[in-house]
Amino acid sequence: METEAQKLQLSCGDAGESNSSAAGKALEMDQLEEDSAISQASVSNGGDSEAGKDLVELKIIWNKNKYDVKFLLDSTGADLKEKIHSLTGLPPTMQKVMFKGLLPEEKTLREIKVTNGAKIMVVGSTINDVLAVNTPKEAAQQEVKSEENKKEPLCRQKQHRKVLDKGKPEDVMPSVKGVQERLPTVPLSGMYNKTGGKVRLTFKLEQDQLWIGTKERTEKIPMGSIKNVVNEPIEGHEDYHMMAFQLGPTEASYYWVYWVPTQYVDAIKDTVLGKWQYF
DSSP states (O other): OHHHHHHHHHHHHHHHHHHHHHHHHHHHHHHHHHHHHHHHHHHHHHHOTTTTSOEEEEEEEETTEEEEEEEETTOBHHHHHHHHHHHHOOOGGGOEEESSSBOOSSSBTTTTTOOTTEEEEEEOOOHHHHHHHHHHHHHHHHHHHHHHHHSOOGGGSHHHHHHHTTOSOTTOOOOOTTOOOOOOSSOEEEEEETTSOEEEEEEETTTTEEEEEOSSOEEEEEGGGOOEEEEEEETTEEEEEEEEEEOSSSGGGEEEEEEEEGGGHHHHHHHHHOTTOOO
16 A cells, blocks of 8 residues: 555656646746847847838949949948949949949939939959059150140140131030039030031940040940040130040040030049049
């Protein structure tokens, strides 16, 4: 009898311990689930720093590489250059970033009306590549500048006077003196070339090309092949410039364009040569 009583007592004791252990494990699981829920809520609330902010989807194109990026709409052009740096390794000072012209660093993407799916074109090379290409180019430009300093103003020279004496073209684009503007979204037209024929300039930023169009034909010129851009105000009409694109190694390769509105001069030079040029 004692043996059976002892067995019954042991059996009850084991059951009690088993129930206690199961209850403890259940409490432990409940605590783990609660901790996990708190942790997830914390990550959701604290880790998403862009929650509630407007994002825009961009396609950044550089050197035949494409990057799909989501970026804050209220970030500046300078911020975008830093992002491009992280993607491509190109330092911001070596980047020529284009969206409807050269991207302004100080304005936000919202201000320049960037929308979802916008293509951002990036042109740029490494420091070593730039130095290798620009060393002979710099020497050629210094020589050109030295020669220009010895000459009379360009607009007084005979070859230019015969074009300028035709007067201002009737369909020339309006000029705004004392203002710098980005390139317009339409071609620059209503200008003369050195023969006195009408010419228009189209900046194909996606192809990194300058299209020079006349009545007879359109020449598609890679911007990287243009070695220099020179310009000078037209005497008596200082709100317009005469401008030349150096397409070869010497001054003989200049392609002259007359009656360029002054507000676009800097934008043309920045777009063709890039702000990262050293000269």
